Amino acid sequence: MSARQAGLVAIVLGCTSIATSVFAQQEHPHQHGQATAAVGQLQLDAGKKWQTDATLRSGMAAIRGAFDADHPAIHAGQETDAQYAALADRIQAQVNSIVANCHLPAEADANLHYVIADLSQGVLLMQGQDPARSRHDGAALVHGALIAYGKYFDDPDWVAETGMKH
Numbered sequence: 001m002s003a004r005q006a007g008l009v010a011i012v013l014g015c016t017s018i019a020t021s022v023f024a025q026q027e028h029p030h031q032h033g034q035a036t037a038a039v040g041q042l043q044l045d046a047g048k049k050w051q052t053d054a055t056l057r058s059g060m061a062a063i064r065g066a067f068d069a070d071h072p073a074i075h076a077g078q079e080t081d082a083q084y085a086a087l088a089d090r091i092q093a094q095v096n097s098i099v100a101n102c103h104l105p106a107e108a109d110a111n112l113h114y115v116i117a118d119l120s121q122g123v124l125l126m127q128g129q130d131p132a133r134s135r136h137d138g139a140a141l142v143h144g145a146l147i148a149y150g151k152y153f154d155d156p157d158w159v160a161e162t163g164m165k166h
Contacts, residue, residue, distance in 0.1 A: 037141065038117035039148035049154035050108040057155050059098040063119065064146055064158075066090040067139075074139045081128060084135040088126035091142060095119050111152060118145035 044050075052060075070087050073079040079087075095116060102109055118141050124130065125138025150158045 037144055038114040038121075039145055039152075040114075042111055042114050042148055042152045044152060045107065045111075049152055050111055051104065052108075052153050052155050053103050055101040055103070056098055056112070056153070057157065059094040060146075060149055060153075060155065061157065062094045063091050063142075066094075067142055067146060070139075071143075074136065077136075079135070079139070081135065084126040084139070085128070088123040088138070091119060091126075092123045095123070108153075115145045115149050115153075118142070118148075 066087055070079060070083060073083065098112075099116060102112070104112060122138040122141035122145065125133050125141065126135045127138075128135055147161060149155070150160055
């Protein structure tokens with residue numbers, strides 16, 4: 001594990017009040033729909049979506065905005081390595097902000113970390129840090145995390161996706 005990956009794991013685990021390493025438990029899929037993605041472990045709060053705070057909503061909106069801007073090129077197979085890396089950097093900056101400023105109840109926070117795990121793994125893949133996986137695999141993981149966030153977290157400004165799929 002690189003120093004950057006180790007630092008990311010420490011940040012994620014330091015923020016959660018339930019010290020569970022979702023990274024160590026997961027195999028990360030090639031497609032966001034597979035059950036082995038961390039978001040496959042998300043659960044609702046007694047049938048309801050988890051509460052959010054302004055920091056989380058703002059950060060997730062910024063991640064979605066960045067992803068949506070590049071999604072047509074990703075979908076068309078035209079995203080360059082440099083574009084993937086730039087997108088990964090934009091997403092990582094927002095993930096860092098969300099993790100540093102999380103103020104959710106323990107159970108909501110624990111579920112959020114499944115989303116964070118897939119976003120973080122997606123960033124690493126989009127940066128080309130796993131030669132066995134493609135940058136597109138990373139984008140698919142991020143896409144799945146965004147879809148899962150909308151399904152499991154109460155964000156009144158979040159609009160469910162209706163557009164293109166991977």
